[in-house]
Structure formats: C-alpha cells, structure tokens
Amino acid sequence: xxxxxxxxxxxxxxxxxxxxxxxxxxxxxxxxxxxxxxxxxxxxxxxxxxxxxxxxxxxxxxxxxxxxxxxxxxxxxxxxxxxxxxxxxxxxxxxxxxxxxxxxxxxxxxxxxxxxxxxxxxxxxxxxxxxxxxxxxxxxxxxxxxxxxxxxxxxxxxxxxxxxxxxxxxxxxxxxxxxxxxxxxxxxxxxxxxxxxxxxxxxxxxxxxxxxxxxxxxxxxxxxxxxxxxxxxxxxxx
Amino acid sequence: xxxxxxxxxxxxxxxxxxxxxxxxxxxxxxxxxxxxxxxxxxxxxxxxxxxxxxxxxxxxxxxxxxxxxxxxxxxxxxxxxxxxxxxxxxxxxxxxxxxxxxxxxxxxxxxxxxxxxxxxxxxxxxxxxxxxxxxxxxxxxxxxxxxxxxxxxxxxxxxxxxxxxxxxxxxxxxxxxxxxxxxxxxxxxxxxxxxxxxxxxxxxxxxxxxxxxxxxxxxxxxxxxxxxxxxxxxxxxxxxxxxxxxxxxxxxxxxxxxxxxxxxxxxxxxxxxxxxxxxxxxxxxxxxxxxxxxxxxxxxxxxxxxxxxxxxxx
Numbered sequence: 001x002x003x004x005x006x007x008x009x010x011x012x013x014x015x016x017x018x019x020x021x022x023x024x025x026x027x028x029x030x031x032x033x034x035x036x037x038x039x040x041x042x043x044x045x046x047x048x049x050x051x052x053x054x055x056x057x058x059x060x061x062x063x064x065x066x067x068x069x070x071x072x073x074x075x076x077x078x079x080x081x082x083x084x085x086x087x088x089x090x091x092x093x094x095x096x097x098x099x100x101x102x103x104x105x106x107x108x109x110x111x112x113x114x115x116x117x118x119x120x121x122x123x124x125x126x127x128x129x130x131x132x133x134x135x136x137x138x139x140x141x142x143x144x145x146x147x148x149x150x151x152x153x154x155x156x157x158x159x160x161x162x163x164x165x166x167x168x169x170x171x172x173x174x175x176x177x178x179x180x181x182x183x184x185x186x187x188x189x190x191x192x193x194x195x196x197x198x199x200x201x202x203x204x205x206x207x208x209x210x211x212x213x214x215x216x217x218x219x220x221x222x223x224x225x226x227x228x229x230x231x232x233x234x235x236x237x238x
Numbered sequence: 239x240x241x242x243x244x245x246x247x248x249x250x251x252x253x254x255x256x257x258x259x260x261x262x263x264x265x266x267x268x269x270x271x272x273x274x275x276x277x278x279x280x281x282x283x284x285x286x287x288x289x290x291x292x293x294x295x296x297x298x299x300x301x302x303x304x305x306x307x308x309x310x311x312x313x314x315x316x317x318x319x320x321x322x323x324x325x326x327x328x329x330x331x332x333x334x335x336x337x338x339x340x341x342x343x344x345x346x347x348x349x350x351x352x353x354x355x356x357x358x359x360x361x362x363x364x365x366x367x368x369x370x371x372x373x374x375x376x377x378x379x380x381x382x383x384x385x386x387x388x389x390x391x392x393x394x395x396x397x398x399x400x401x402x403x404x405x406x407x408x409x410x411x412x413x414x415x416x417x418x419x420x421x422x423x424x425x426x427x428x429x430x431x432x433x434x435x436x437x438x439x440x441x442x443x444x445x446x447x448x449x450x451x452x453x454x455x456x457x458x459x460x461x462x463x464x465x466x467x468x469x470x471x472x473x474x475x476x477x478x479x480x481x482x483x484x485x486x487x488x489x490x491x492x493x494x495x496x497x498x499x500x501x502x503x504x505x506x507x508x509x510x511x512x513x514x515x516x517x518x519x520x521x522x523x524x525x526x527x528x529x530x531x532x533x534x535x536x537x538x539x540x541x542x543x544x545x546x547x548x549x550x551x552x
Contacts, residue, residue, distance in 0.1 A: 083290060
C-alpha cells in the first residue's frame with residue numbers, strides 16, 4: 001500500500017514541474033537581477049534567495065497532502081477505501097508521509113541547484129537540511145488540517161496561498177520592512193514560514209540560540225498540527 | 239446466512255429517516271436485487287451492511303457475526319462495487335488492480351494470477367497497462383467491478399453498477415453478473431433503479447421505498463401479486479404531462495406513468511375505465527391502445543403510486 005502512495009505522488013508530473021521548475025526559474029531570475037544591481041556576493045545572494053524560495057515552495061507543496069486527502073476522503077473514493085480491511089488511519093498516514101517525502105526531495109533538489117549552479121556554500125549543511133525537513137513536515141500537516149477542516153482542496157489551496165504570501169511578507173524576506181521592534185519581531189516569529197527561515201539562517205550564521213528557538217517553535221507547531229490532523233481524521237472517518 | 243438485517247433504523251442528522259425498520263436477508267449463492275427510486279435508501283442499506291455507518295436501531299449480521307464499522311475480518315469477505323467509478327485515473331488499470339488486491343491481503347504470484355483471471359472476466363486483458371482516463375465509460379465501470387473481485391469475496395455488493403453507460407456495456411455487465419452467480423457460490427446484492435436489470439439477474443427482489451421494504455419475493459411472485467389489475471398502454475402523438483393528474487383521478491385507476499409517448503395505466507381488474515381514459519386523451523391523437531404484461535415497474539407503481547424512474551441518480 002505504501003509503495004502505491006509513493007507511486008501516486010511520483011506520477012504527479014505537473015506538480016513536479018511547478019514545484020521544482022518554477023522555483024528554479026525564479027531563483028535564477030532573482031539572482032541575475034541581484035547581480036545586475038551590483039551585489040558583489042553572488043553566492044551569498046543565491047543562498048539567501050534559494051532558501052527563501054525553498055521555504056515558500058515547501059508551503060505550496062502542501063498541495064500534495066490536501067489533494068491526496070481530498071481525493072481519498074471527500075470524494076466517492078471514501079466508501080471504497082473504508083470498505084477495505086485496512087485501518088482508516090493508514091490511508092491518512094500514507095498520504096501525509098509521502099507528501100512529506102516528495103516535498104522534502106523537492107527541497108533538496110532546489111538546495112542542490114543553488115549549491116551546484118551558483119557555487120553557494122551552505123555552512124552547517126546537515127542542520128539546514130534537517131530544518132528544511134521540519135519545514136516540509138509543518139507545511140504538509142498544515143495542508144492536511146486545511147483540507148480536513150474545509151473539505152475542499154481548492155479552498156485549502158486558497159488558504160495556503162494566503163498563508164505563504166502573508167507569512168513571507170511578514171517575515172520580510174521578499175523585501176525589507178521598515179525597521180521597528182514590531183517588524184523585527186514579525187520577521188522572527190510571525191509564522192512557521194518565518195520560523196523556518198529564522199532557524200535556517202541561525203545555522204548558516206552560526207547563531208545557536210536562533211536555531212534553538214526556531215526549531216523549538218517548528219517542533220511544537222508540528223506536534224499540535226499532528227494532533228489536530230488525528231482529531232479531524234476521526235471526524236471525517238465517522 | 240450471509241446477510242441478515244432486522245428492523246434496522248438509520249436517521250441522518252438525528253432526524254431524517256433513511257432506513258425505516260428495514261429487514262432483509264441474503265443467502266449464499268443467491269442474487270438479491272434491491273430495487274427502489276432515487277433516495278429510497280438503497281445506498282444507505284448497503285453502507286450499513288458493509289459497516290460504513292452506524293445504525294440507530296436494529297440488528298445487522300454479516301456472515302453470522304454482528305456488523306460494526308471496526309470489523310476488518312468481515313470486510314475481507316466482502317467486495318464493494320461503488321456507485322461512482324472509484325479507480326485511480328492516473329494509474330494504469332494493472333496498477334489499480336494491484337493496489338486493491340494488496341489492500342485485501344493478496345501478494346506475489348497469487349495476486350498476479352488473480353489480476354489475470356479478473357482481467358479476463360471483465361474483458362480488459364489486452365488493455366491493462368492503459369490509463370483508465372483513456373477508457374470508455376463502460377470499460378471504467380468494468381474495471382471498477384474488477385477491483386472488487388480480486389480477493390474472491392463471498393459477498394459482492396454492487397451499487398448501481400451500470401449507471402451512465404451505453405447499452406452494450408450494460409449488457410456485458412449483466413451477463414457477467416449472471417455468469418458469476420451461476421459459476422460460483424458468491425452471494426450478490428445488486429441495487430438498481432433499472433427494472434430490466436433486476437428482472438434479468440435477481441433470484442429474489444426487495445423493493446424499497448422511503449427506507450422501507452414494501453415488497454419482496456421472486457420477480458414472478460411479485461408480478462403475480464398484482465396480476466388481478468389490468469394494464470393499458472395508450473400511445474399518443476403529442477403527450478402532455480398535465481393530464482396525468484386527470485387520468486389518476488378516474489375511479490379505479492391505480493397508477494399512471496408516461497414514458498416517451500406512451501401512457502401506462504394500471505387499473506383495478508374488470509373496471510370499465512377505457513372510455514374515460516380515451517376521452518381525456520382525445521386531443522392528443524391516439525395512435526394505439528394495447529393490453530400490457532405486468533413487470534416490476536407495475537408492481538412498484540401499484541404499491542406506491544409512483545414511478546421507479548422519477549429521477550435518474552442515487
């Protein structure tokens with residue numbers, strides 16, 4: 001059963017194109033613009049831009065979770081799956097686990113792209129990869145909560161888009177916000193998107209307290225989201 | 239006994255009565271037709287049998303064990319053919335069969351052998367590696383059935399398996415169900431609102447309306463139960479639905495339905511209604527008047543005063 005769910009996400013060719021092809025193009029474009037604007041440190045700029053787009057597209061990649069769950073539990077498929085001699089939670093788990101696997105693989109492809117094409121070195125690469133994994137887990141669990149609450153992938157998509165765009169703007173990663181206590185606070189703590197960025201840059205810049213706070217927040221929200229998914233799944237299965 | 243339902247009550251949202259003291263039983267090797275109009279409670283009844291929903295009152299036993307929605311052992315012995323086509327359109331037919339086979343515990347050579355057998359049964363053996371989204375509606379329906387047969391269930395539940403397909407595919411499925419019933423000891427519950435399908439395959443029929451069984455028996459015994467009535471078919475050039483109520487209002491007329499350009503009228507035996515019928519229909523240019531043989535549609539019409547095909551889904 002698990003192999004089948006992996007096969008299902010792997011066959012979403014359009015999804016791969018959007019979630020890998022689009023950020024690859026955007027990163028290339030933004031790095032080029034940055035270089036043209038006279039920024040001398042192309043590698044550092046590429047790493048910053050790359051991390052921003054990886055985090056952003058991780059959240060868009062939550063589509064895997066909500067489209068899979070919508071297909072299995074909010075369409076006629078539900079009766080067929082629930083009639084099978086399999087504990088229903090395994091279908092939810094399979095959807096989420098392989099959404100995380102594929103989402104994480106896409107993040108690593110983008111990270112490798114930044115490192116290989118722009119020669120960007122990533123200090124603490126292993127830790128950055130772990131933080132990006134946490135980011136994917138949180139994003140997919142958020143997507144799952146969204147669809148289990150809203151019951152429609154299209155609505156979940158709209159909500160996630162608002163969350164991603166809003167989260168990135170508040171984190172000040174697209175463009176710097178006017179400096180104040182409030183914007184500094186928002187850039188660190190406004191959303192899981194900001195926490196992922198904050199923690200990843202804590203590793204890159206060697207600020208362990210920043211890593212600790214970011215990772216702690218991400219892990220806490222992941223546990224909360226997981227509990228919410230379990231509770232909502234039980235309601236959907238009833 | 240394969241299935242035994244006794245006085246089952248199911249309410250949705252605590253109010254709307256979906257099953258109203260519904261009782262039915264299914265024995266090994268028999269094909270039971272569950273016939274009723276849209277919203278009659280057919281899908282709710284089979285969902286309760288499979289254990290997909292909790293009932294409010296009554297008893298359901300499947301394979302002589304109480305059915306509840308955590309009973310995985312019972313589910314291994316049931317094959318559910320859903321009303322909607324539920325196959326993964328982006329995976330090949332073979333991959334779909336592989337997935338559903340594995341869900342039911344099949345592995346290795348046994349799984350491959352069952353896929354080959356089922357593929358032949360459903361007539362898709364040469365096209366297993368194509369995507370279902372490239373299939374015709376009838377082929378998708380056959381694959382939908384195949385996914386429920388892999389584990390050789392002792393009870394197959396088919397919920398309106400021919401909805402929305404062409405007559406050729408429908409005949410294929412009917413013949414297939416007849417063969418399956420004849421050659422195996424499988425019990426089949428077949429829900430439909432197509433009378434001719436149920437007449438063709440069912441050993442016994444339950445007619446359900448508003449969540450309640452209003453008649454049961456063999457096709458022949460049900461038809462004989464209304465044999466005392468006379469059935470008249472009046473073919474007209476320009477039918478008009480507005481006269482239905484006038485026809486129904488005639489003394490001794492039990493039921494009226496309009497199909498294409500023919501009024502089918504059921505009236506009490508020996509009642510002299512023809513003159514009254516013809517006078518009401520005189521403006522519509524009558525082309526033919528004939529006596530008809532009764533069928534299950536007439537049984538339903540006589541018992542409920544309405545047609546089975548009021549609407550076309552559910």
